[in-house]
Amino acid sequence: MLAALALVALGVPRIVDLAGQGSRARDVAYGADTLFVALLNAETGQRGYLLTGQEPYLRPYREAEAGIAEAMAAIAAMAEMRPEDDPLRPVLRSLLEVAAAKRAELASALRRYAEAGLEATRELVREGSGLRQMDEIRRLIGEIRAISDVASARAADAAEQRLTWGGLVVACLLALAFAAGLRGQRIGRARETAVAARTRAIVETAPLGIAMFDATLHLMIANHAFAEACGWSGSTPAGRTLTEVLPDHLAPALSAMARQALDHPGELVQADMDGAGPAHERRSWHGLARAVVGTGRARAVVLLLQDITARRDAEAERVLLIHELNHRVKNVIATVQGLATQSWDSADGDGELFLDLFGARLRSLARAHGLLTEAGWAGAALTDVLRVALAPWTGGTESALVVSGEDGKVPRLSPSQVLGLALVLHELATNATKYGALSVPEGRVTLDWAREAEGRIRLTWREQGGPAITEPPAHEGFGSFLIGRAFGSDTEPGEVSRDFTPEGLVAVFRFTPEEA
Structure with missing residues (x-):
């Protein structure tokens, strides 16, 4: 019995310590991932502000800044708690140094923008220090994950071995001794009662x-x-x-x-x-x-x-976070590539025109991304999408573009619908400014939405008072390309109709919002 007590006294604390080592190793990897996400969100908000010059884009940047500070403080505490010879300690310190440099780079670009304007800021960004810092942060986080995985696996193996060859044997000895004591098969009842009480206390408090x-x-x-x-x-x-x-x-x-x-x-x-x-x-x-x-x-x-609930939840959350980041990055890259290609085709080799077209479309995409970032990428209300997408044309009190809709609950759109509709509205407004109703003082554009059967939404764009349309366009431009494919990837694909009346273009969209 004394041997069993010794095994428990030595084995259980060691098992608890090994479990703690594995948990701390996973916490370090999770903390590094949290810091990376905060830096990525800060960079997205900052870049959105630099592209658009609109103050609301600074809010995600500032919120992410607070998250960066918290994540860096947590990582610094983790680094100090680890022994000097721990392989994670120097990597964590390097991560903190590069993260601090990245924060400074983001803040420096904002100061340059405020002091010298967009062109000077572009030169600073083109130097590439921010990109190199993010690449180094990704490399360091990959190294941290690898070291943490090895440390966690070793701790788990050691704990399992201790459980296997120590914990189970101890539990068996304790249980048999306690059961035998209950049956009165031991001599020296007073001494056995005290030992049994201590044994029960150890078993009851085991983790x-x-x-x-x-x-x-x-x-x-x-x-x-x-x-x-x-x-x-x-x-x-x-x-x-x-x-x-x-x-x-x-x-x-x-x-x-x-x-x-x-x-x-x-x-x-x-x-x-x-x-x-x-x-x-x-x-x-x-x-x-x-x-x-x-x-x-x-x-x-x-x-x-x-x-093992906490361990499984943490692992599942980490996998989900990485998957979501990869998915968003791939979608953004694909969208920007498409905008660049279509803008180059529309510019027909004119570099200045390409920059104007591509920049305007990129700013429209940035505004939509900013709206989604504020909502945690959980979608957005239709009215918010219309407001953000058409902000450059509806800012004044005498605006020739009027937006209206039904009273009551506003439908909510999915992230893909938000991005698609924002780009479509940008193209419609741009074309109306160049060739349609917004190109002349007396021209007017109305945009209204209404609910139809089965939860579908009808969105109507109507131009009046612009140059007379004698015949439809001979070929489709990028705007027509977008309009014709709007909401085509929805679970229930939307419908789009365009009518080039003598008064102006009338475009009608019918689609099913996310909530339906």
Whole structure:
């Protein structure tokens, strides 16, 4: 019994320490990812402001700035807590240095813009220091992930080995000794009572669920952590079968593990399992089982349960975050490439015209991205999209472009619908300014929306008072290309019609918003 106490006293703290090491290694990788996301959001907001010159784009930058400070403080604390010879410590310090330089580069560009204007700021950005810093941050984060993964895996292996060869043996010894004590098979009752009390205290405070079942799978003992995992209330249901005392979401897996352990004495059996309930409330467990061998045959089986919910959630969140970042970056790159290609085709080799076209379209895209960034990329209201996309043409009190819509709840658009509609409206307004109703003082444009059956939205663009249209355009430009494909990637593709009346263009869009 004293040997068991010694093993528990030495083994359980070590297991807890190893689990802490693995958790801290994962926390470092998560902290580095958090810092990268904050820097990326700050750069997006700053670049949006530089492109548009509009003050609202600074809000995401400032919010991200606060996140950068918090993430850097957390990483600095992690670095100080690690031993001098820890391989993560110098990498974390390097990450902090490069992140600080990136913050300074973002702030410097904003100061240059305020002092010297856009052209001077462009020269600063073209130097490429910000790009090189982000590339170095990505490299350092990749190195941190690799080191953290190795450290976490080593800690997990060591903890599992300690559990396997120490924790299970200790639990078996403790459980058998306690059960034997209850049956009165020990001499020296006063001394045994004190030892049993200390043993029970150790088992009850262990950071694992521990239970012992006899060879017929009837419960002998279980600690508080095991009872909590199984949802027991009141006293431990000793004497009842394994399938009777375990909840439905744990019974099949643990029963199979217990029987396999009894069939193969000495073999460690383990498996992961998920609890019941909604995904965001579900708990996950790592179970281990090993049979206690008596005189030639298995006398009992010990089950251990470790709660791994936090680890699984953190890993799933990290994977989701990386996937979402990759998805957004790829979409932005593809969109910008398309804008550049179409702008070059429209410019017909004229460099100045290309810069004007591409810059205007890029600013429209930036405004839409800014709107989505403010909403956490959860979509945006239709009225907000119309306001942001048409801001350059609706700013004055005597604006020739009037936007209206139905009263009541405003429909909400998905991120892809926001970006598509913003670019389409930009092209419509630009063409109207060059060739249509907005090209003459007496011209007017109305844009209104209304709900139709089955939740669909009708958006009508109507030009009046502009140059007379004698016949439709002979070929499609980029605006026509966008309009004809608006909302074509929706689950329920939208409908687009264009009518070149003598009074001016009438374009009607019908589409299903995200909420429907």
